[in-house]
Amino acid sequence: EGDSLPVSAFLGLEDGAFPQGTAAYEKRGVAINVPEWQVENCLQCNQCAMVCPHAAIRPVLTTDEEVAAAPEGFVSRPATGAQGLHFTMQVSVMDCLGCGSCAQVCPAKEKALVMKPFSTQEQKAPLWDYAMSVSRKANPMNKFTVKGSQFEQPLLEFSGACAGCGETPYAKLVTQLFGDRMMIANATGCSCVWADSVPSTPYTTNADGHGPAWGNSLFEDNAEYGLGMYLGVRQVREKVAMDVAEVLANDQTPADVKAVLQDWYDHRDDTEGTRERADKVTAALEGVKDSCPVCRRIYDRRDYLVKRSQWIFGGDGW
Ligand code: SF4
Ligand code: SF4
Known part of the structure; x- marks a missing residue:
């Protein structure tokens, strides 16, 4: 039922x-x-x-x-x-x-x-x-x-x-x-049949709970679907970067927090070390997020601190 x-x-x-x-x-x-x-x-x-x-x-x-x-x-x-x-x-x-x-x-x-x-x-x-x-x-x-x-x-x-x-x-x-920070837009077809024969899901996570995020749309629109995922994430990350810039310009921000945020800001689009930088920012914000509304906003979007790896999977359908 x-x-x-x-x-x-x-x-x-x-x-x-x-x-x-x-x-x-x-x-x-x-x-x-x-x-x-x-x-x-x-x-x-x-x-x-x-x-x-x-x-x-x-x-x-x-x-x-x-x-x-x-x-x-x-x-x-x-x-x-x-x-x-x-x-x-x-x-x-x-x-x-x-x-x-x-x-x-x-x-x-x-x-x-x-x-x-x-x-x-x-x-x-x-x-x-x-x-x-x-x-x-x-x-x-x-x-x-x-x-x-x-x-x-x-x-x-x-x-x-x-x-x-x-x-x-x-x-x-x-x-x-790239799996721990992957997003996959999947066309309808064989590659979505083996990927989401619900409730059997072969995409899984590592010990930290990180794994590919996967979604399926239609036969014909996978390029747009994947591009939309990419642009959506880019938009949110640009907002996070603006917030980080605001916190960096604030005299009240502790120096150690500033150092971590500056490192993230300077290397936010670098693949190498992106997970480590994101973890450091999250840890640094733990202590200030309750007294700083902009820090709280960054913290709430911490999933976006990691640079994602966007993929578009076809298969026989696409
Ligand atoms: S068993 Fe696997 S690892 Fe060993 S020789 Fe064959 S292919 Fe290589
Ligand atoms: S271990 Fe993998 S590659 Fe080898 S026979 Fe089984 S399914 Fe095929």
Whole structure:
């Protein structure tokens, strides 16, 4: 009887927003064959994780203690390029769709991924849960490389795209590089079907709660839709910058707050460090927002302090 529910019944979600990352609860287990990692053959190149359309195979770095505490069957070897850590290429057998892309791309002379019947791998599902529970490590590589990009958390995972989908590996990669501050305007078509088969949502958030904001409009208007998102954000950010300039010109503003605001103002359109600058401004305003109405206004718009990364996704519809 969903049609009879008024919007007001959806407490906290009256604007039509959905919770992120719900695809992680599906655990479909629909693959006929899933990859088994052959640790001794692996070159640690991360190409398999790069091509996986479902983020169902990922490199995981662990400490000595985490290896010692791992459940039986968890396999690792010393990590290349990350001293003191161990490397595992972990498969989620329940989220894998069995496309075989990972095994196909594996460049090892003796393949380091071999497709095996699901029934022989099913019992390994808890190993994925353990791999996802270990502490997050700083990326030991340049994230703008094939190998380094895959040490970043995919903020698009376990979508309902077809096995072997050619779109989702790229969409996933974009989320690994820019996902914590991304906005996506999505055309109607395949890319919105795998992205919002409500209530299954594959776009997810990182440990800080940041992830892609995603919206879908029509088949034909996606350029305008995305441009509108971009212009709307730019307009709000220009107002925030005007408020910051006003606070900077005020003699009453404490010097330490001024220093943080000046740094934000001077670099507000720089990508590098935008999250850190925004966090510093938010922290600095905590102490003054109750005595300074303009500071309060900036604080209320703190989501806009971060420079956003605007994307327009097409797909077969557009
Ligand atoms: S078989 Fe396909 S879905 Fe499964 S882990 Fe490999 S690339 Fe991902
Ligand atoms: S593609 Fe093959 S060699 Fe490279 S990390 Fe994956 S399993 Fe290892």
